[in-house]
Amino acid sequence: MQIGRGFWASKILLSAVKFQIFSTLSERKTMSASEIKSHLGFKCTDRHVFDYLDALTSFGFLNREGMLETAKYSNSIDTDFFLDKNKPSYIGGLLEMFNNRLYGFWGNLEEGLLTGLPQNEVTQGENLFEKLYADPDRLKEFIHAMSGIQMGAFMALAQKLDFSKAKTLLDIGGSAGILSLMVAKHQPHMACVTWDLPAVAPVANEAIQKFQLQDRVNTASGDFFKDEFPKADIVTMGNILHDWDEETKLMLMKKAYDALPEGGTFVAIENIIDEDRNKNAFGLMMSINMLIETGSGFDYTLSDFEKWARQIGFKSVSIMPLAGPTSAAIAIK
Known part of the structure; x- marks a missing residue:
């Protein structure tokens, strides 16, 4: 009840x-x-x-x-x-998106399960992100929502991951640049690039100015379906892989692999589902949310991630718990 x-x-x-x-x-x-x-x-x-x-x-x-x-x-x-919108610690952006978008869409969960189709603004054949990025207001809401839910995990990664052998970080699908900013803040020797579609750059640059880290955090624009990734010692993706089907996940991980030097690190920050699939309820619900949002995206276990990483050529895989239900799946080239 x-x-x-x-x-x-x-x-x-x-x-x-x-x-x-x-x-x-x-x-x-x-x-x-x-x-x-x-x-x-x-x-x-x-x-x-x-x-x-x-x-x-x-x-x-x-x-x-x-x-x-x-x-x-x-x-x-x-x-x-x-939950004070005027504080930098505000995480209500995701709650705003729950209310304005997902609350109504989840009312159609049964239809999503029956048809396998997204239940959001996307009409048949359209891409969720193309639709979101075409609407500046919805794009900003989406970016702030992602920043709010990921802040704790990004702060934990910036402090827990071993950055001693790295100098450069590339954050794919970097959105507002929060991951890059957290790493630059906690690791003074790191130079970071937050990489996303061109429409996102103004929001990221605004955040970079706010943190006064222009000397070590920059934006770069590209489309990960069309473009190769710039080279870096560490490549990160925060809640990116779960948006896509297995074939696309493998394609993105292969591009990350190609961008890394030998010994380089790929980090996927996700709500990794536990191996017994009965403890991380948030990860399971987020995976269902990917049905609502994309139709084919899904969250995954570390075993899933390791299978894909080995298939691509990464030599070792580990997991690092971050904040709440979120972990970092780490693969070394």
Whole structure:
């Protein structure tokens, strides 16, 4: 029953993010229910506003002093850090995308399973990313969503991976450049290139300026279906391989292999599914999300990754746990 009604709790949180309740409370510190109701223009009864805010309190997103008309609401510590849109630690971009795109699309999961076709904006024959990249607003939302969900894993990789024998890093499908920025920040000797389609470069350059790392992080543009990858000591892909079918995964890994020197490192940062396929529920759900988004993409286990890596010619494979359900699958040339 808890899972079956999970969309109730989900929509309460997603709507609060959309209304920017947490960002407003971060600025004003505390507000009453009537103040929040007036600020947001709610027309529902006061009782339902109390219920809505108290549900967020029961979930742990808000703190409350008083009750009903006398209640004052404020952010919990974690909410203030992660869900205030004005802070660099904001991870709500993915929640925004869940609300604006995926909430409705997942309502068609049955159709996706029956037909094997994507259930998103893409019409038959179109590519999801071409569609997204053609709409600047949706592209920015997608980029911020990916940055939010990947930040913790990228920070962990930048601190845990052995960079001592490398000087250059190439991040394929680098989006806003967060992985390159985290590596450059934690590894002062590294020069990084974030590589993506031309439409993404302005967003990445904006992030590079914000971090003041223009001297060691640069953007480069290309299409990984058409172009070879630039040479680098380390090639990374953050949540790239899972977008595609097995044939495309192999093609991308082969291009990474060709871009590396002997002893070079390829790193795939993904929600690697455990070998028993019964523990990393997020990885399994993300794989189903690839059905919704692409029709043929899927997440995978380390054994899957090792099979592909050996087929291409990599000589050793290992896994490095990062943050939450995310790990780095590592292959050495």
